[in-house]
Amino acid sequence: MTAILESYWQSYLWSDGPHFSGLVVTLWLLILAVAMGFLLAVPLSMARVSHNPLLRLPIWCYTYVFRGTPLYIQLLFFYTGVYSLHVVRSQDFLNAFFRDGFNCTVLAFGLNTCAYMTEIFAGAIRATAHGEVEAASAYGMSRFTLYRRIILPSALRRALPFFSNEVILMLHSTSVAFTATVPDLLKIARDVNSATYASFTAFGIAGVLYAACAFFLIWLFRRGELHWLAYLKPRTH
Amino acid sequence: MNKMIAAVSLVFLTASSLAGAADWSGKVLKLGVDPTYPPLEYKNQDGTLTGFGVDIAEALCAELKARCVWVESSWDGMIPALLARKFDAVASSMTITPKRLEQIAFTDKVSNAPARLVAKRGSGLQPTLESLKGKRIGVEQGSTQESYAKAVWGSKGVDVLSYQNQDQVYADLVVGRLDASLQGSIQASYGFLKTAAGQDYEFAGATLEDPGFFGVGDGLGLRKGDVALREDLNKALATILANGTYARINDKYFDFDVYGVR
Amino acid sequence: MLLEGFGPQILLGTLATVKLALCSLLIAVLAGLIGASSKLSSNRLLRALAAGYTTVIRSMPDLVIMLLLFFSLQMLLNRITDWLGITQIDIDPFLAGVVTLAFIYGAYFTETFRGAFQAVPAGQIEAARAYGMTRGETFRKVLFPQMLRHALPGIGNNWQVLIKSTALVSIIGLTDVVKATQDAGKGSMQFFYFTLVGGLIYLAITTVSNGVLLWLERRYSVGVRKAAL
DSSP, X not given: OHHHXXXXXXXXXXXXXXXXXXXXXXXXXXXXHHHHHHHHHHHHHHHHTOSOHHHHHHHHHHHHHXXXXXXXXXXXXXXXXXXXXXXXXXXXXXXXXXXXXXXXXXXXXXXXXXXXHHHHHHHHHHTSOHHHXXXXXXXXXXXXXXXXXXXXXXXXXXXXXXXXXXXXXXXXXXXXXXXXXXXXXXXXXXXXXXXXXXXXXXXXXXXXXXXHHHHHHHHHXXXXXXXXXXXXXXXXX | OHHHHHHHHHHHHHHHHHHTOOOOTTOEEEEEEOOEETTTEEEOTTXXXXXXXXXXXXXXXXXXXXXXXXXXXXXXXXXXXXXXXSOSEEEEEEEOOHHHHHHOEEOSOOBOOOXXXXXXXXXXOOSSXXXXXXXXXXXXXXXXXXXXXXXXIGGGTOEEXXXXXXXXXXHHHHTTSOSXXXXXXXXXXXXXXXXXXXXXXXXXXXXXXXXXXXXXXXXXXXXXXXXXXXXXXXXXXXXXXXXXXXXXXXXXXXXXXXXXXX | OTTTTOHHHXXXXXXXXXXXXXXXXXXXXXXXXXXXXXXXXXXXXXXXXXXXXXXXXXXXXXXXXXXXXXXXXXXXXXXXXXXXXXXXXXOOHHHHHHHHHHHHHHHHHHHHHHHHHHHSOHHHHHHHHHTTOOHHHIIIIIIHHHHHHHHXXXXXHHHHHHHHHGGGGGGGTOXXXXXXXXXXXXXXXXXXXXXXXXXXXXXXHHHHHHHHHHHHHHHHTTTOOOOOO
């Protein structure tokens, strides 16, 4: 146990020598995927609740497919599937993008988490009190202003508990990244396993690190909820 | 040469019958295999196991009169699974290296497949630092080639990428994600270069010799405690080397002697 | 042909995936019921054990637990069988998949059932006891059927996640639908097409499950009035 920690702690945490590896790669993947998912999910969730079927249905289709299939298959699709197409390889930009396993991984993770976030935000938007929307319309707000000033600020806050849940699930999902040759935390655990054959210790260390991250994120989101959702708490005086 | 081996093995056989070797007849012998390594161990289109290593192991079982049962395992899980007694021997052309000998025991050498680089025809790549600098090299996770490439090249500006299995390495070599791949030369020759997918590829440079990483050859991996099994397998190996069974299997798959230096 | 001769293998892989998911579901539900009873029990040791189980499992990725159990479980089991002096019990990839998935999702089902048991009003149980029902009868006739209605959405949710988790089992060597389609992709060098096929098979499975869950929910909500909006 101590021998393994002594010789591999650097690989587990941040670097296997020439490259970044382990926890740092896992967290970087998580940050990029969540950022991409969030930025796309906000406009997509507005389209998802639209009355116009031309806007609503494609988004429904997208979330249905990405939520109905395993992330592992989505990653295989973007990593092996897309790059096996001649069209993709013959086009300079696409070739450069898909050639790198890391890009494929971020794309697959981002699109996957975005599908879940879109549904979470759409649910929160639908649950907006109708009185608020009517009042805003009565004030003569445009649709854009309505979303910007009334619906989104409250919907995104109310979605926070579900959003935090999705981020934790995404953290766990990053463990399939090695499929696309990305040296994440679990890949290091596999290295240690195949070098020392101490399976329990090798994977146990990775498990503890994942759990520590999850607990830290939960703590962070709790603080956020206390701050942003204070107005939803029952009054105590 | 063969006659001498025959004589030696005959002596061994008599010795073993005198010493009263363990009786394997009718017993089940479980063999671990990663069938993604043609022509050593692979699967036919109908899913049956085949390959040089598979045939040799079957011949050894026949010699022991034991019943072989194959257990599939991923390559990086092979030794943990052996130690966990999911099977009794690793029959997957595992290279005998000092590092592995710390954990498990091996039979005598069954074959010798030195590592060799594969790259696109006419790439001019050589298995040297200067030639590979800035290039992307694919290896299988948990393999001796991975340890070598990471230690010797990876720290000095060569991009070494690890894959879950050898098939993925070739898939990425063909689509152009990799500039070259490093693996056992037999596997590369029959599993890739001689297939339709590998026709535009060739060996780049000579085979790599570094016993510290690549060991002395491939053998069957065994648990250290199973001394009787090791001795009996070694005897069976000597027998099939002597009686022509080995040569027959060798000729079925290769047009050269895969045993290497005798 | 549409699947270029890989049809039979892909079908076998699909069956393996479905079988794996159903077996794991069954055991996970049982584990969840035991876990929930422990969490709601008056025994402090049981409560602590159940709390530890759900916390640890839910804080780690499925794949990590899967690899951990796959590699370590056999060692542990060997120690037990050696100690008992009985012959070794082997864990094949299918069994390993079922055990690990059931173990992981047992934790999620524990939480689902705990919430559902607590959602049954205490008055119902008091009334049943007042009618002279034994504890067993109360559980069977009053508590369990009502709990199930509250638990159904959660069960459905867990099931959908569990199905998708089965895709990871190919990493520990089971020939499931992912492995079969990837092999087909390799055989034909058409990874794009066969990965799509794999995805569509999963989509079909989740769509069918959606339908079944909707039907179950209607059935178990008979007699429950919805607020008219």
